[in-house]
Amino acid sequence: MTLTTDHSRAVADGAHSHGAVKPEGSRAERRTSFSLDDIPVPHGREEEWRFSPADRLQPLFQAGLGASGITVQVTPAPEVTVETVGRDDARLGTAGKPGDRTAVTAWNAFEQATVVTVPAEAVATGVTSVRIDGVAEDASAAHVLVRAERHSQAVVVLDHAGDATLTETVEIVVEDGAHLTVVSVQDWADGAVHASSHRARLGRDAKLKHVVVTFGGDVVRITPDAEFTATGGEVEMVGLYFADTDQHQEHRLFVDHAVPDCRSRVTYKGALQGSGAHTVWVGDVLIRANAENTDTYELNRNLVLTDGARADSVPNLEIETGEIAGAGHASATGRFDDEQLFYLQARGIPEIEARRLVVRGFFAELIHEIGVPEVEERLLASIEAELEKSMSVITGAPAEAPTA
Amino acid sequence: MPTLEIRDLHVSVETKEGPKPILRGVDLTIASGETHAIMGPNGSGKSTLASALAGHPKYTVTSGTVTLDGEDLLAMTVDERARAGLFLAMQYPVEVSGVSVANFLRTAKTAIDGQAPALRTWGKEVRGAMENLRMDPAFAERSVNEGFSGGEKKRHEILQMELFKPRFAILDETDSGLDVDALRIVSEGVNRAKENTEVGVLLITHYTRILRYIKPDFVHVFVDGKIAEEGGPELADRLEEEGYDKYVGAGAVSA
Ligand SMILES: Nc1ncnc2c1ncn2[C@@H]1O[C@H](COP(=O)(O)OP(=O)(O)OP(=O)(O)O)[C@@H](O)[C@H]1O
Ligand SMILES: [Mg+2]
Numbered sequence: 001m002t003l004t005t006d007h008s009r010a011v012a013d014g015a016h017s018h019g020a021v022k023p024e025g026s027r028a029e030r031r032t033s034f035s036l037d038d039i040p041v042p043h044g045r046e047e048e049w050r051f052s053p054a055d056r057l058q059p060l061f062q063a064g065l066g067a068s069g070i071t072v073q074v075t076p077a078p079e080v081t082v083e084t085v086g087r088d089d090a091r092l093g094t095a096g097k098p099g100d101r102t103a104v105t106a107w108n109a110f111e112q113a114t115v116v117t118v119p120a121e122a123v124a125t126g127v128t129s130v131r132i133d134g135v136a137e138d139a140s141a142a143h144v145l146v147r148a149e150r151h152s153q154a155v156v157v158l159d160h161a162g163d164a165t166l167t168e169t170v171e172i173v174v175e176d177g178a179h180l181t182v183v184s185v186q187d188w189a190d191g192a193v194h195a196s197s198h199r200a201r202l203g204r205d206a207k208l209k210h211v212v213v214t215f216g217g218d219v220v221r222i223t224p225d226a227e228f229t230a231t232g233g234e235v236e237m238v239g240l241y242f243a244d245t246d247q248h249q250e251h252r253l254f255v256d257h258a259v260p261d262c263r264s265r266v267t268y269k270g271a272l273q274g275s276g277a278h279t280v281w282v283g284d285v286l287i288r289a290n291a292e293n294t295d296t297y298e299l300n301r302n303l304v305l306t307d308g309a310r311a312d313s314v315p316n317l318e319i320e321t322g323e324i325a326g327a328g329h330a331s332a333t334g335r336f337d338d339e340q341l342f343y344l345q346a347r348g349i350p351e352i353e354a355r356r357l358v359v360r361g362f363f364a365e366l367i368h369e370i371g372v373p374e375v376e377e378r379l380l381a382s383i384e385a386e387l388e389k390s391m392s393v394i395t396g397a398p399a400e401a402p403t404a
Numbered sequence: 405m406p407t408l409e410i411r412d413l414h415v416s417v418e419t420k421e422g423p424k425p426i427l428r429g430v431d432l433t434i435a436s437g438e439t440h441a442i443m444g445p446n447g448s449g450k451s452t453l454a455s456a457l458a459g460h461p462k463y464t465v466t467s468g469t470v471t472l473d474g475e476d477l478l479a480m481t482v483d484e485r486a487r488a489g490l491f492l493a494m495q496y497p498v499e500v501s502g503v504s505v506a507n508f509l510r511t512a513k514t515a516i517d518g519q520a521p522a523l524r525t526w527g528k529e530v531r532g533a534m535e536n537l538r539m540d541p542a543f544a545e546r547s548v549n550e551g552f553s554g555g556e557k558k559r560h561e562i563l564q565m566e567l568f569k570p571r572f573a574i575l576d577e578t579d580s581g582l583d584v585d586a587l588r589i590v591s592e593g594v595n596r597a598k599e600n601t602e603v604g605v606l607l608i609t610h611y612t613r614i615l616r617y618i619k620p621d622f623v624h625v626f627v628d629g630k631i632a633e634e635g636g637p638e639l640a641d642r643l644e645e646e647g648y649d650k651y652v653g654a655g656a657v658s659a
Contacts, residue, residue, distance in 0.1 A: 338461070343498040346458050347512035347564065348486035357511065361502025361547070
């Protein structure tokens with residue numbers, strides 16, 4: 001049995017529309033390769049680039065990128081080891097192949113990779129922090145590998161800040177029985193352009209919590225892939241984004257249920273404000289013919305705070321077997337509700353505080369799901385800062401009351 | 405003595421076809437401690453009056469004045485009106501997901517009083533008020549109005565009236581959708597607020613049954629955007645028997 005769903009383009013400018021666009025073939029047939037020749041520079045109309053500002057990503061489509069634009073600094077938990085290795089290291093390239101142009105240029109350009117290893121059986125007592133700082137405008141490539149060896153446990157937080165033009169690979173290997181949390185925060189300064197291919201492979205009974213948080217930068221495009229290689233695996237993908245005026249934030253994830261008895265949960269939520277704010281969420285989940293007893297659910301919700309912002313949301317669930325435990329998806333894009341604002345203000349709460357309450361409320365449950373207190377606190381602070389920063393945008397262009 | 409004074413109030417609502425006049429000269433004075441009931445047919449403008457007083461952006465005051473204790477209410481923003489002592493228990497309270505009742509109540513109380521309520525006494529006060537309204541303590545942790553039944557929403561509105569201690573409260577059909585027990589419980593809440601704070605009440609209703617619990621000092625018949633007749637509590641009984649026919653006829657002629 002094959003069942004494909006594609007809810008395309010929940011665009012919320014004025015009315016909520018829900019058109020249908022046919023997916024360009026199955027995710028199973030999408031080309032992946034380590035070779036630049038196999039994945040050419042896109043012209044922009046390809047399925048995986050159709051929402052993206054290809055012109056702004058041009059520098060990252062080129063071969064031969066350097067590494068002078070960024071610095072990488074790791075502060076490991078005591079149990080965790082860090083190495084810098086050459087591209088010939090055999091551990092690299094084991095978490096799957098690049099699936100698009102920026103991923104393949106990243107793979108072919110890096111000279112040195114950062115390898116973070118959580119040794120077998122080790123339980124990290126603190127957070128391991130990886131800082132990637134943009135220091136110059138040179139288009140650059142970076143490669144980070146996070147390995148959780150069997151039955152280990154750890155939390156690794158990647159922080160992206162400063163101004164950079166960066167294509168990045170984050171390989172994530174979760175061996176049998178390991179529990180790993182990887183958080184990637186994109187808190188870039190204005191002007192940054194960032195493409196990042198996260199590729200995760202999970203062993204037997206392995207658990208990965210994958211968290212993506214995107215606030216800053218001009219263009220951020222993250223493509224997390226997760227592949228199950230043995231039974232009992234579990235992946236929880238959580239994403240939170242907040243796009244301002246003229247920011248493009250794109251998250252395209254792919255969960256590959258290639259084996260039986262695995263579970264995936266995907267929850268992404270985003271807020272948008274200001275004209276030209278554009279977010280894209282594409283959630284591809286593939287349940288292959290032999291992936292019996294799969295349990296999957298994916299959800300994307302967007303809150304459009306002002307006019308002129310646009311959220312595209314495309315959940316895409318492909319099911320090739322009838323023997324599944326559960327499979328579902330949901331996608332909703334709504335405008336900021338002026339009736340909520342009125343209700344809160346009618347209780348004496350000033351407008352800015354009322355908006356803050358509503359937006360925090362929108363993200364609240366998701367933030368608690370992250371389960372890393374340091375990250376949760378920072379997130380709340382970042383959300384406040386976003387709201388503070390753009391109150392002028394909000395009050396200058398109030399959202400229309402939804403027609404009942 | 406604080407009063408809420410409405411003078412010759414004309415209000416239009418924004419529609420796609422342009423502004424549509426709804427209120428056509430409302431005159432009403434409510435002194436603190438008084439309870440005024442407003443009764444009138446569907447669509448006569450009762451909720452419009454309530455919303456306009458609270459400052460809902462959909463409604464535009466085209467002429468007239470409203471003062472609260474001499475202050476120009478119409479010059480204030482929605483939240484300023486609430487902080488000045490006006491409270492509106494809504495006909496259809498709004499859901500705010502992800503915001504707990506406890507957080508909401510504390511935030512609103514802090515805004516209205518201009519300072520955070522004392523931690524220890526506030527918790528007690530909230531729990532006590534919820535108990536009085538037979539609200540399960542678990543409601544404190546639920547999102548505001550989310551998944552509340554119609555009756556639970558109304559209790560939550562009156563809970564706020566008791567906790568925020570407004571000077572004037574407008575209750576827009578707080579009684580509709582309540583079963584007999586809930587009606588009594590909610591009415592007791594309003595009466596407690598009246599006893600404890602001398603709040604002036606404007607009670608919008610279709611039914612006299614709530615007036616058996618909450619005794620009005622005055623009853624106003626609202627027809628076609630203005631008050632067509634006023635009287636004492638006995639007027640409510642007459643309306644129940646006779647309906648609005650004679651007013652609606654008159655309204656239709658003048659319209
Ligand atoms: N947004 C709007 N667009 C068009 N007409 C409106 C709008 N809002 C209110 N009205 C009209 O204004 C009139 C008064 O409505 P209102 O809700 O104030 O009546 P009400 O007296 O509260 O009625 P009910 O007893 O049914 O609650 C109605 O005819 C209604 O249709
Ligand atoms: Mg009404």
